[in-house]
Amino acid sequence: MKQFLHYSVLIITLFSLQNIFAQDKPDGFAAVSGLGLETTTGGEGGEVVIADTYAKFNTYARSSRPYIILVKGVLESTSWQEIDVNSNKTIIGYGTNATLKNMELHIINKQNIIIRNLIIRDSYVEGDWDGKTNDNDAIQADNSHHMWIDHCFFTNCGDGLIDLRHSTDYATISYNKLTHHNKAFGIGWITDGVDNPDFHLTIHHNWIDSTNQRNPSFDMGIGHLYNNYLSRVFSYGNQARGTGRIIVQNSVFENVHDPLTISSPGIMYEDGNLLINCSGDQNGNASVYPYDLDSYYSYTLDPTDQVKEIVTSQAGPQQYISDQYHATAIDEVSVLKDQVKYYVDQHSKTLYLESQNSVDAQVRIYSSSGRMIYSGNLNISHQESLPLKGYNPGIYLIRIESSGNFKTGKIILN
Incomplete structure (x- = not known):
């Protein structure tokens, strides 16, 4: 007996424009099985919705339902807001100017989240360069897992641009630009004695420019950093401290003070990196990998002499990512319905x-x-x-x- 699927006309219609350059699935540790998930899929299978107001975005992000959320235009709050992002969400900037101003994506004890093609900026508190009176990050994640942060732009926020704290695990941060900030990208901070010090992060093809500290810093965890470009960094670049164990490969450091720095007992293995007009600490302290990277995933390194050109042209929001998604309002009742x-x-x-x-x-x-x-x-x-x-x-x-x-x-x- 033939069974007809129940049908209801969607107000949002999804189009997908294929682009041979578009990566639509995460790589690195975000794609590795662990903690009950095979990989990171975000809101796959959920409804595609447009968030063109703060209220809509806040509602969709907090929902317990899976969603693919297309952020459209500039969403701005007059007072700083934490947006609690629930599990099973894909947040996509629609176009290259989709922006959250004076907001933080707050991800606490959640899983399976994708954030792409988005600009997050301007939660800075005037006069508080060190972020001592606020904790206004662009993205803050605690004890969450399976996250992909890709092709975003971060600048001028209150405390950190990206803070992945406690045991945030199985995450990949790729093709982002972090710029004009003090504390760019901090990882770790054991505070309650129950955190897992062996979480896993992949950080590749990011452009960190005109920042001061935490670029990134690993207080703990296992990190794979490759093909990143750091320019005009004032305090220090990649850092391993505490129980952090990191591998740094084929990255470019230009006009960076202390590009590769270790605070004991942190461990850093590095090879294939290019240092241009750098000063201070410039070497790792390990002669072999501090963990078995090859047992987790395979990857391909871009040649170091091509990294600057690749990263500066591709980091941040890109139109081809947005072109995979197109939403158009349609009539609620269509003659094709029946x-x-x-x-x-x-x-x-x-x-x-x-x-x-x-x-x-x-x-x-x-x-x-x-x-x-x-x-x-x-x-x-x-x-x-x-x-x-x-x-x-x-x-x-x-x-x-x-x-x-x-x-x-x-x-x-x-």
């Missing part, structure tokens, strides 16, 4: 589309992360079929368009 129906035969892995009348329609299918995997023009007359045998089990989105009318919904493959 005219075209579809169902999946799980045995033959075939999608069937049915219409009582002949309908010329464009059919598109997307992965739950928003990547378009099929687009075709069909004449739907009584019944048309579309093979799905090459698709993996999971949830897919379908969009049917005819004569300016839309129908969207889900396909479930067992």
Whole structure:
């Protein structure tokens, strides 16, 4: 017996424009299995929503439901606000100017979060350079795991730009720009005696520019830092202290004081780095890896002499990331709602589309992360079929368009 999937017209319609340069999945430690998760997927499978006001963004971020949240425009608060981000969220800056001003993404005891293509800035408290009267970070995460922070821009916040504290684990921080700040990127701080000192972080292809301290500093944890570019750093660059054990590879340090510094008993292995006009501490203290990196994941190093050009051109928000997602308001009632129906035969892995009348329609299918995997023009007359045998089990989105009318919904493959 044929079972038709229940359908409700979505106010938000998802488009996905493929770009061969776009990375839509995390790498490094964010992709490694641990603590009950296989990898980091964010809000995959959840509804795609637009947050173009502070109120909408706050509501979606705090929700217990999975969401892919598209931040649109500049969202600004007159007084500093903590936005509590719940588990299973993807936050994407829509365009290259999506901005949170005077806000902090506050991630406490959560998991499975992706933050990309976003600008976070301007929570600085005038006269408080050291952040002694406030804790206004751009992103603050405590005891959370499986996070991917990618292609964001951070500047001029109150305390830290990125603070990954306590046992924040299985995170990758990639292709971000951190600039014009005192405490750029701090990691660790054991305060209650129950934190795990062996959490795992990957930090690659970030541009840290015109900052002072914590670029980043590891108080504890296992860190893999590669292909980063640090410029005009005044206090110190990459630092291992406490129980921190880090590997620093093929990075460029230009006009940096103490580019590679260790406070005992911290451990740092470094190789392939390029130091230009640097002073102070410039060497690691380990001759072999302080942990078995190869047992966690594979990776490819960019040549050191190409790192500056790669990072300065690609760090921060990029249009191609936004182009993977496009949302358009549509009429709540579409003439296609009842005219075209579809169902999946799980045995033959075939999608069937049915219409009582002949309908010329464009059919598109997307992965739950928003990547378009099929687009075709069909004449739907009584019944048309579309093979799905090459698709993996999971949830897919379908969009049917005819004569300016839309129908969207889900396909479930067992």
